[in-house]
Amino acid sequence: MMAKLFRAVIMGPPGSGKGTISERIAQSFGLKHLSSGDFLRENIAADTEAGVLAKTYIERGLMVPDHVMTRLLLPRLEEMTRHSWLMDGFPCTLTQAKALNSTCDLDLVISLNIPYETLKDRLSDRWIHPGSGRVYNMGFNPPRVQGRDDLSGEPLIQHDNDQPEALVARLRHYKDVAKPVIDLYKSKGILHTFSGTETDKIWPYINSLLSTKIPSRPETDTQHIPLP
Numbered sequence: 535m536m537a538k539l540f541r542a543v544i545m546g547p548p549g550s551g552k553g554t555i556s557e558r559i560a561q562s563f564g565l566k567h568l569s570s571g572d573f574l575r576e577n578i579a580a581d582t583e584a585g586v587l588a589k590t591y592i593e594r595g596l597m598v599p600d601h602v603m604t605r606l607l608l609p610r611l612e613e614m615t616r617h618s619w620l621m622d623g624f625p626c627t628l629t630q631a632k633a634l635n636s637t638c639d640l641d642l643v644i645s646l647n648i649p650y651e652t653l654k655d656r657l658s659d660r661w662i663h664p665g666s667g668r669v670y671n672m673g674f675n676p677p678r679v680q681g682r683d684d685l686s687g688e689p690l691i692q693h694d695n696d697q698p699e700a701l702v703a704r705l706r707h708y709k710d711v712a713k714p715v716i717d718l719y720k721s722k723g724i725l726h727t728f729s730g731t732e733t734d735k736i737w738p739y740i741n742s743l744l745s746t747k748i749p750s751r752p753e754t755d756t757q758h759i760p761l762p
């Protein structure tokens with residue numbers, strides 16, 4: 535018999551650990567990790583119409599407009615009729631949340647609440663493999679060879695907008711746009727907020743919450759179909 539599918543969203547400011555925690559959730563509970571940042575990078579690499587448009591915003595450190603994000607992501611989510619998934623980085627505005635709402639019913643929203651000083655330290659030490667989006671941190675999860683991606687051996691880069699000067703504006707923007715989204719999910723009774731400075735300390739709480747919501751790994755109960 536097929537298990538009930540589970541739909542979750544993870545929210546948080548830049549550097550709060552959404553990607554890191556999503557990977558752990560995906561591994562432990564078999565949810566498909568869908569990253570809005572990865573979708574954007576795939577579309578940019580493939581030169582799609584939405585990708586070309588999105589690139590002009592990302593290059594300037596700006597948020598991609600709602601209509602581009604929804605046009606890009608909602609069709610992908612609609613295809614995922616047989617998967618449990620965890621969406622990372624979308625929705626991040628009320629317009630995006632309302633659009634997602636009209637596509638599916640979410641079971642759970644995880645919101646990460648991480649102090650500014652922690653975000654600043656993490657991001658100034660974040661290194662990225664531009665080809666895959668794989669993320670490293672020189673203290674927390676360093677690459678095996680300094681400055682090189684573990685899988686491809688290609689050089690890692692840092693983003694200018696991860697540096698403290700740009701971060702203040704990004705965080706202010708996040709707070710403004712995320713507040714009504716958080717309020718919406720709170721009013722639906724599906725919001726769970728986790729605060730702290732270390733992913734390893736937050737993770738056990740998220741793990742036990744999900745253990746009460748997802749009885750078994752979905753891929754043992756559903757057919758596993760790769761993403762198109």
Ligand SMILES: Nc1nc2c(ncn2[C@@H]2O[C@H](COP(=O)(O)OP(=O)(O)OP(=O)(O)O)[C@@H](O)[C@H]2O)c(=O)[nH]1
Nearest residue numbers: 548549550551552553554656660670671674732733
């Ligand atoms: N020192 C430290 N670094 C961490 C911890 N958790 C995650 N990181 C690192 O912090 C950085 C940000 O983590 P991500 O998982 O990319 O955060 P995110 O919320 O997905 O960030 P955005 O993609 O910018 O939205 C990465 O370099 C991680 O390796 C932690 O507990 N301690």
Ligand SMILES: Nc1ccn([C@@H]2O[C@H](COP(=O)(O)O)[C@@H](O)[C@H]2O)c(=O)n1
Nearest residue numbers: 570571572574592596597598623624626
């Ligand atoms: N809802 C979103 C999500 C992301 N962006 C833009 O993509 C960039 C990369 O995203 P990551 O999650 O991989 O950091 C991000 O800096 C934004 O420019 C967006 O606009 N809207």
